[in-house]
Amino acid sequence: MKEILKQIPKTDKLLNAKALSGYNPNFLKPLIQRFLKNYRESLLKGGEVLSFESCVEQISKEYWHLSQKSLKPLINATGVIIHTNLGRSVFSKELLQEIFPTLIAYNNLEYNQQTGKRGERYAHLKKFLTSVDFEDILIVNNNAAAVFLIFNTFAKNKEVLVSRGELIEIGGSFRIPRVMEDSGAILKEIGTTNKTYLQDYQEAINENTAMLFKAHKSNYEIVGFHEEVAYEDLIKLARDRGVVDYYDLGSGYFEIKGLETLKNFEPSLQEIAALKPSLISFSGDKLLGGTQAGIILGKKQYIAKLKQNQLLRMLRVDKFTLCALEALFCAYLKGEYEKIPTARMLLQTKEALETKAKNLLAKIPAYFSPKILPTKGYVGGGAMPNRALDSYGVALKPKNTTKNIQSLEELLRQEGIVARIENECLILDVMALFESDFEAIKNALLKIK
Numbered sequence: 001m002k003e004i005l006k007q008i009p010k011t012d013k014l015l016n017a018k019a020l021s022g023y024n025p026n027f028l029k030p031l032i033q034r035f036l037k038n039y040r041e042s043l044l045k046g047g048e049v050l051s052f053e054s055c056v057e058q059i060s061k062e063y064w065h066l067s068q069k070s071l072k073p074l075i076n077a078t079g080v081i082i083h084t085n086l087g088r089s090v091f092s093k094e095l096l097q098e099i100f101p102t103l104i105a106y107n108n109l110e111y112n113q114q115t116g117k118r119g120e121r122y123a124h125l126k127k128f129l130t131s132v133d134f135e136d137i138l139i140v141n142n143n144a145a146a147v148f149l150i151f152n153t154f155a156k157n158k159e160v161l162v163s164r165g166e167l168i169e170i171g172g173s174f175r176i177p178r179v180m181e182d183s184g185a186i187l188k189e190i191g192t193t194n195k196t197y198l199q200d201y202q203e204a205i206n207e208n209t210a211m212l213f214k215a216h217k218s219n220y221e222i223v224g225f226h227e228e229v230a231y232e233d234l235i236k237l238a239r240d241r242g243v244v245d246y247y248d249l250g251s252g253y254f255e256i257k258g259l260e261t262l263k264n265f266e267p268s269l270q271e272i273a274a275l276k277p278s279l280i281s282f283s284g285d286k287l288l289g290g291t292q293a294g295i296i297l298g299k300k301q302y303i304a305k306l307k308q309n310q311l312l313r314m315l316r317v318d319k320f321t322l323c324a325l326e327a328l329f330c331a332y333l334k335g336e337y338e339k340i341p342t343a344r345m346l347l348q349t350k351e352a353l354e355t356k357a358k359n360l361l362a363k364i365p366a367y368f369s370p371k372i373l374p375t376k377g378y379v380g381g382g383a384m385p386n387r388a389l390d391s392y393g394v395a396l397k398p399k400n401t402t403k404n405i406q407s408l409e410e411l412l413r414q415e416g417i418v419a420r421i422e423n424e425c426l427i428l429d430v431m432a433l434f435e436s437d438f439e440a441i442k443n444a445l446l447k448i449k
């Protein structure tokens with residue numbers, strides 16, 4: 001055994017191997033050491049002796065592998081527009097081009113060019129307030145952070161009243177009761193799972209009550225025997241009793257022409273602004289169609305208090321987020337909705353979706369027996385749960401070589417195309433596809449044969 005172990009190459013010899021000379025030795029060294037440790041263990045277990053060249057080759061392969069990016073584009077044929085696993089809203093190529101010069105240069109993130117003094121990073125987003133009638137705005141890392149910051153600022157060691165029907169858990173283990181507990185707020189459940197009345201809030205308010213909280217039911221619905229308090233009544237009660245009202249909207253959106261039907265399911269930011277709430281918050285990358293962020297809107301006095309909380313320093317956003325959101329707001333202000341992929345997808349008419357499906361069909365090899373089907377797409381991201389959107393898809397049947405539908409789905413997935421299976425057919429739903437995806441889909445299918 002000793003003789004065998006002697007054949008393990010020395011670290012220095014590997015470090016100086018010609019085939020590894022292109023790599024950074026500081027990164028290479030720990031990789032070699034780990035390789036040698038595993039190699040030694042394998043030899044002790046009776047593993048195969050490797051030549052010096054084959055050791056070098058294995059190390060080289062691993063280094064190359066580690067230097068490849070694992071985050072990469074995928075094609076979303078699932079029919080879900082805001083797909084959390086696939087990165088939520090797609091960020092706009094045009095807007096990215098617009099902010100590119102600012103992102104690769106020094107900029108006025110916290111610099112007032114007029115005075116030459118320090119400026120405020122959140123000031124850049126004030127333009128948002130010209131389109132919706134809120135007094136002030138604040139941005140944090142994501143909506144979960146917004147919820148946490150608001151509880152911590154206004155309700156530390158104080159009570160927050162929440163209806164039992166709104167004690168939500170959303171994906172990624174975000175549970176309102178836990179967030180509240182960690183923020184220092186005291187949860188006071190009121191009402192029942194299916195029914196909560198204004199009187200329940202009225203009776204529960206006491207001198208230690210800080211806030212009336214409402215959460216959007218992002219991933220479920222209560223149907224049947226059911227009652228909840230209208231948001232405007234909650235706001236009025238909070239005002240009368242001198243406490244803060246706060247609505248975690250989950251997903252906020254601007255009213256834009258062509259999207260009027262959204263209002264049947266969720267109030268728009270304009271409608272909510274008219275109620276003059278104390279505070280609301282929502283995600284930047286859901287219906288709004290921007291990047292990850294928690295957007296807080298509300299009365300000046302409350303936003304000012306949030307800004308005084310030291311926690312904000314931990315939750316603050318960087319120039320990438322601020323540039324992206326500012327560009328997004330400008331696009332909304334200028335009515336350039338075609339620059340916002342999420343808005344563009346939501347605005348697709350049934351006819352446009354059918355044409356899109358026909359264009360996709362034309363690209364699919366005939367041996368998959370492609371057929372256009374009406375399908376149901378979804379907004380996703382917790383916006384309008386259980387509300388299907390009429391869409392179209394192209395259904396494929398597996399060929400002999402792809403034994404079954406599951407293996408076809410898997411082969412497409414390996415090629416970066418995420419589809420769904422329905423009634424023994426593979427469906428490519430066009431709702432969240434870009435026309436520019438079609439060529440890649442065709443090439444992937446040709447590869448699969």
Ligand SMILES: *Cc1c(COP(=O)(O)O)cnc(C)c1O
Pocket residue numbers: 142143144145147170174215216217218248249250251282283284293294381382
């Ligand atoms: C999505 C959502 C959140 C979390 O938002 P993130 O931006 O993912 O942190 C919180 N509350 C509700 C109601 C949501 O729908």
